[in-house]
Amino acid sequence: MKPLKQIYYVLLSVLGVLFLPYIGAWIKYEGNFSKDYFNFPALSAPDKAGFSVLAFSMAAAFFLAVVVLYAFPRVYGFKKVKFTPTQPSAKIPLPIWFWVGLVVWGLTLFMTCGKFQEPKWLLNWAYIPLFWGFTLMLDGWVYIRANRNSLLSKSPHEVIGIGAAATVGWLLFEYLNFFVDDNWFYPKADIVPEDEFGVYAIIGASGLMPAVFEIYNLMNTFPAFRHRYDQGPKIATSRRTRNIILIVALTGLFSISFFPEVMFGVLWISPLIVFTVVLENLGIWTPLTPIKDGNWSPFLKYSLCYVIYGFLLECWNYFNAIHDPLDPANITAYTPAHWVYSIPYITKFHVFEMPLVGYLGYLPFGAYCAVWWILCAFLLNIPTQFAHDEYSEVRAEPLEIYTN
Structure with missing residues (x-):
C-alpha cells in the first residue's frame, strides 16, 4: 500500500475516535447539550451508580488473573526463558541530568506533599517539574545500567517528540471523559x-508519556525480566x-454516551x-505484533510500565x-491539577484516590502510549527506536537465550 494511502487510513482512525462519541x-x-457538558476542567461529576458486589468481583477476578500472569507466566503456558549472564560493565557515574531531575523532582514533591501554600508560581504548575524531573532521573538510571545508552544521551529529539505526542494523546482522553460523565475531575x-x-x-x-518509555528501557536492562514473556502462547x-474487533471498538465509542x-x-x-x-x-x-510468534514481552511490559508510573502518580x-x-469528599489542595475519581460500581477499597481495581485501566493505557507514539512517528515521518522491539530493547549486557 502506498504511504499516502496508509496516512489516510491512520488519520481516518483518529477522526473515528474523535467524532464517533460526539455523534x-x-x-x-x-x-441540545447542557451548557456545562464540555466544560474543562470539570470541578465536579454527576452522581454515579453505587457499589456493585458483582461488578467488583468480576473486576477483582480479572485483576487477580493479571497479577498471576505477571508473577507466574508459566501458569498461562509461557516457557521458562534462561540467560547466560556476563561480567558487569565498569561503573559509570550518574549523568548531570539525573541530579538536575532529582533536585527538580525532589523540591517539587517536598513543596506539594508538604502542603505549602506558597510560592504560587510553583504550586500552580507543580506537576510539570514533578513529571519531567522524574523522567530525567529515570533516564539517568538507564544511562548507567545500559552502558551510556539512554534516550536523552542518544535520541534527545525523540524525547521531545514523545512529549509533544503525549500532549495530544492525553488530551484525547480528557475529551473522551466528557462522554462518560467525568470519570475523573479537578475539584480545585x-x-x-x-x-x-x-x-x-x-x-x-507532555510529561505523562516519556516516563513510560524510560521505565520500559529500564526494565530491559534487567536480563531476568527482559525476556520473561518471550515464549508464550502464539495467537494470530x-x-x-x-x-470485526475494530468495528466493535468503534461501536463502543459511539455508544458510551448512551x-x-x-x-x-x-x-x-x-x-x-x-x-x-x-x-x-x-x-x-x-x-501486539510479536504475539503471533509467542512473544508477549513488548505488550506486557508496556502495559506494566503505566501501572508502575500510574501508582506513583x-x-x-x-x-x-x-x-x-x-x-472524604472534603479536600484541601493547593495545586489546581489535583484529581479525584467518580467511577460507578467499583468505588471501594481505594489506594490513594483510585479504587483498587481501577488500576486495571492503566494496563491498556500503557500499551496505548506505545501505539500512540508509533502512530504519531509514522504520520510525521520521525525515526523512532520503538517502532520494533529489536530496537527498543536497551541491553545491560549480552544474553544467550534458550528455553526448557
Whole structure:
C-alpha cells in the first residue's frame, strides 16, 4: 500500500475516535447539550451508580488473573526463558541530568506533599517539574545500567517528540471523559483562571508519556525480566477477525454516551484497539505484533510500565492534598491539577484516590502510549527506536537465550 494511502487510513482512525462519541452524544441529546457538558476542567461529576458486589468481583477476578500472569507466566503456558549472564560493565557515574531531575523532582514533591501554600508560581504548575524531573532521573538510571545508552544521551529529539505526542494523546482522553460523565475531575482547578488551567493541561500532559518509555528501557536492562514473556502462547488473528474487533471498538465509542456508567471502561480500551488494528492492517509494527510468534514481552511490559508510573502518580497526587477523615469528599489542595475519581460500581477499597481495581485501566493505557507514539512517528515521518522491539530493547549486557 502506498504511504499516502496508509496516512489516510491512520488519520481516518483518529477522526473515528474523535467524532464517533460526539455523534452518539449528539443523537442522544438531539443536539441540545447542557451548557456545562464540555466544560474543562470539570470541578465536579454527576452522581454515579453505587457499589456493585458483582461488578467488583468480576473486576477483582480479572485483576487477580493479571497479577498471576505477571508473577507466574508459566501458569498461562509461557516457557521458562534462561540467560547466560556476563561480567558487569565498569561503573559509570550518574549523568548531570539525573541530579538536575532529582533536585527538580525532589523540591517539587517536598513543596506539594508538604502542603505549602506558597510560592504560587510553583504550586500552580507543580506537576510539570514533578513529571519531567522524574523522567530525567529515570533516564539517568538507564544511562548507567545500559552502558551510556539512554534516550536523552542518544535520541534527545525523540524525547521531545514523545512529549509533544503525549500532549495530544492525553488530551484525547480528557475529551473522551466528557462522554462518560467525568470519570475523573479537578475539584480545585478554580484556584487558577480557566484559560491558565487549559495552558497548564496542555504543557503538563507532555510529561505523562516519556516516563513510560524510560521505565520500559529500564526494565530491559534487567536480563531476568527482559525476556520473561518471550515464549508464550502464539495467537494470530486474521484480517477479518481484526476488522470485526475494530468495528466493535468503534461501536463502543459511539455508544458510551448512551450508557456512560455501564461502558465507562470502553474509554480506556477502545482507542488502543482502534489504533492497533489499523496499524496492524497497514503492516506497521505495534507491541501486539510479536504475539503471533509467542512473544508477549513488548505488550506486557508496556502495559506494566503505566501501572508502575500510574501508582506513583496517584501517590504524589494523593499526598499533595489534605483529606478530611470524616468526610472524604472534603479536600484541601493547593495545586489546581489535583484529581479525584467518580467511577460507578467499583468505588471501594481505594489506594490513594483510585479504587483498587481501577488500576486495571492503566494496563491498556500503557500499551496505548506505545501505539500512540508509533502512530504519531509514522504520520510525521520521525525515526523512532520503538517502532520494533529489536530496537527498543536497551541491553545491560549480552544474553544467550534458550528455553526448557
